[in-house]
Amino acid sequence: MRIEHDFLGEIELPSEVYYGVQTKRAVENFPITGHKLDKEFIVALAIVKKAAAKANMTTGRMPTNIGAAIVQACAEIISGKWHDQFVVDAIQGGAGTSMNMNANEVIANRALEILGHNKGEYNIVSPNNHVNMAQSTNDVIPTSIRIATIKKANRLIQELTMLSDSLTRKSEEFSDILKMGRTHLQDAVPITLGQEFAAYSAGVKRAAKRVQRAMQNLSAINMGATAVGTGLNAEPEYIEEVVRQISWLTDETFISATNLVDATQNTDELAEFSSALKVSALSLSKMANDLRLMASGPKCGFNEIILPAMQPGSSIMPGKVNPVIPEMVNQVAFQVIGNDQAISLAVEAGQFELNVMEPVIAYNLFNSLTILTNAVNILNHRCVMNIGANDIRCQQLVNDSIGIVTALLPHIGYEEASLIAKEAINTSRPVKEIVKAKGLIPAEQLEVILSPGEMTKPGIAGKKYLNNDKLDIA
Numbered sequence: 042m043r044i045e046h047d048f049l050g051e052i053e054l055p056s057e058v059y060y061g062v063q064t065k066r067a068v069e070n071f072p073i074t075g076h077k078l079d080k081e082f083i084v085a086l087a088i089v090k091k092a093a094a095k096a097n098m099t100t101g102r103m104p105t106n107i108g109a110a111i112v113q114a115c116a117e118i119i120s121g122k123w124h125d126q127f128v129v130d131a132i133q134g135g136a137g138t139s140m141n142m143n144a145n146e147v148i149a150n151r152a153l154e155i156l157g158h159n160k161g162e163y164n165i166v167s168p169n170n171h172v173n174m175a176q177s178t179n180d181v182i183p184t185s186i187r188i189a190t191i192k193k194a195n196r197l198i199q200e201l202t203m204l205s206d207s208l209t210r211k212s213e214e215f216s217d218i219l220k221m222g223r224t225h226l227q228d229a230v231p232i233t234l235g236q237e238f239a240a241y242s243a244g245v246k247r248a249a250k251r252v253q254r255a256m257q258n259l260s261a262i263n264m265g266a267t268a269v270g271t272g273l274n275a276e277p278e279y280i281e282e283v284v285r286q287i288s289w290l291t292d293e294t295f296i297s298a299t300n301l302v303d304a305t306q307n308t309d310e311l312a313e314f315s316s317a318l319k320v321s322a323l324s325l326s327k328m329a330n331d332l333r334l335m336a337s338g339p340k341c342g343f344n345e346i347i348l349p350a351m352q353p354g355s356s357i358m359p360g361k362v363n364p365v366i367p368e369m370v371n372q373v374a375f376q377v378i379g380n381d382q383a384i385s386l387a388v389e390a391g392q393f394e395l396n397v398m399e400p401v402i403a404y405n406l407f408n409s410l411t412i413l414t415n416a417v418n419i420l421n422h423r424c425v426m427n428i429g430a431n432d433i434r435c436q437q438l439v440n441d442s443i444g445i446v447t448a449l450l451p452h453i454g455y456e457e458a459s460l461i462a463k464e465a466i467n468t469s470r471p472v473k474e475i476v477k478a479k480g481l482i483p484a485e486q487l488e489v490i491l492s493p494g495e496m497t498k499p500g501i502a503g504k505k506y507l508n509n510d511k512l513d514i515a
Contacts, residue, residue, distance in 0.1 A: 042056055043055075043161050044161075045061050049066070054161075059126040059150040059151055059160065060126050060127075060143055060146045060150075062146075063139065063142040063143075063168075064129060064142060064143040067130075067135075067139030067143070068128055070134070071129065071134070071139065073132045074404070075130070076404070078127050078140060079131070079403070080124060081189040081192055081407070082403065082407065083118065084119050084189070085185040085192075086181070087115040087116075087119045088119060089181050089184055089287065090172055092264075092283050092287045093174065094115065094171075095112060095282075096279045096283035096286055100278050100282070102175070102276070103174060107152065110152035110153075110156050111148055111152045111166070111171065111172055113155055114147075114149075115148060117151065118148070119290075126147045127147065132401055135178070135397070136395055136396070136399055136400070137178050137182035141176075141178040141182060145168035145169065145172040148172045149167060149172050152171075152172075175275040175279050177267040179268055179305055180264050180305065182403075183304070183399065186311065186399065186403045189403075189407065191256055191259055194253075194410060195256075197318075197410055197414040198249050198253055198256075200421070201245055201246075201252070201321070205242045205243075206242075207421050207425045208242035211235075211238045211425065211428060212235040212236070212237075214235070214430075215233065215234035215237075215430050216233060217235070218432045219232075219233055219234075220233065220234050220237075220435035220439060221435075221442050228443060228444040230447045230496065231439055231445060231497055232497055234345070234435060236497060237331070241331075244328065245328075247324070248324050251320060251321055252314075252318065255314040255317035258314070259311075260294055260296055261296050261304065262287070262298060262304070263297075263298050263304035264280065264297070266298075266301035266304060266305045269305060270301040271301070271302065280297060284297045305394060306393070306395065307391065308387075308388045308396045308402060311406060312384055315380065315385070315405070316381060318413060319377055319381040323378070325416070326371050329367035329371050330367075330371070332348065332428075333364045333367045336348045345430070345434055346428055346429065346430055348424060348428060351424075352365060366419060366423050366424040367424065369416060370416050373412050373413060376408070376409070377412070380406070381409070383401060384406060387401050440471065443472060445472050445496065446465070448490055448491055448495070449461070449472075449490065449491075452481075452482055457481065461475050461476060473487060473491055
């Protein structure tokens, strides 16, 4: 065991651990979620600390031997080492001070080892004086959140793009399959299955662009703001260099916020990004609803598409297969919506020069990004790519539909079309048969008007046919 102290007193720690007294206090104070810090966030913290050490060496403030040891310790964390030493809970009081000190202590103690000293010899390498030099929790944590968010967002955008591409391929595959469109869950007018999937692709592509736009606002960081945004204890040269180092280490473009006080006070850009995730989740969930409905059955539902069978669907009903992948997407969307509400409340709860609720913002934001990215990947690879069309069923429903009567409006008028629709419902006779029997439109022209190609795009069906004028069907 070893003994460490802070201004509150002494605490005994196992000699092998790299975290220190302030981390230990946080572990005791905040046994809340049981969830440790996100791995990407741990890496982001190490990136910030490495960038700060290099910037402080550039300005001459950090002794070179200590700075080099800190840089090496940070590089090890970035590569995946020592993550088990980040033991504080993801939700905590203190605006993230415990997260920051956990990083400072782990890096300091590893740097001490690199220099040939024992853990806890903070008179040589100090968590506060050296690892946290020219920094504050209030610029380290917001910056680390943004770094981790951008890295995660890039993966989400990649998955959304691949899903959109898969939906486009399905739209081409299903381009000639006519089915009934529906509004209010009632028969509307025909549409092709390909047109529906092309619309899904457009929505997913729009989601990717939405996330991309919101992500761009996260590139302005407040490193060098220190406590309240005034830059106390941080030289101007350091501020410029630390931002440059972060950009280099992340291979992303970061800039110093125009107003460091504003960037330290406010977290609205994180709320805006969360909102982009929420809206994207809503779009995905709507598509999942459609897939579930179109696949309903197989005997007593729509049964227009065939989802890949992923697992038995019931512990009591033999042979039942459920749409488990779209159901999962719905549930992920619900969680993202809930996360966004928590983030909204936390962003609103900031006071004066700092928003102390950033731990819960980060917790929910990272959760939304992780589960949404995973859900999109699974939806694509374990569902969309292998969806099949039941073209026979689709055609059957079109043939039995009353909705095709809408195509006759320019030719016989709304009132006459309504009477035909009513007769078709009451007698179960096809619309085309009734129109032929009444002699309202010659058979040749009727075939053109009600042809699948004409009912699913602007064309001949919209041209007026009255008084036996010939339709141009060339």
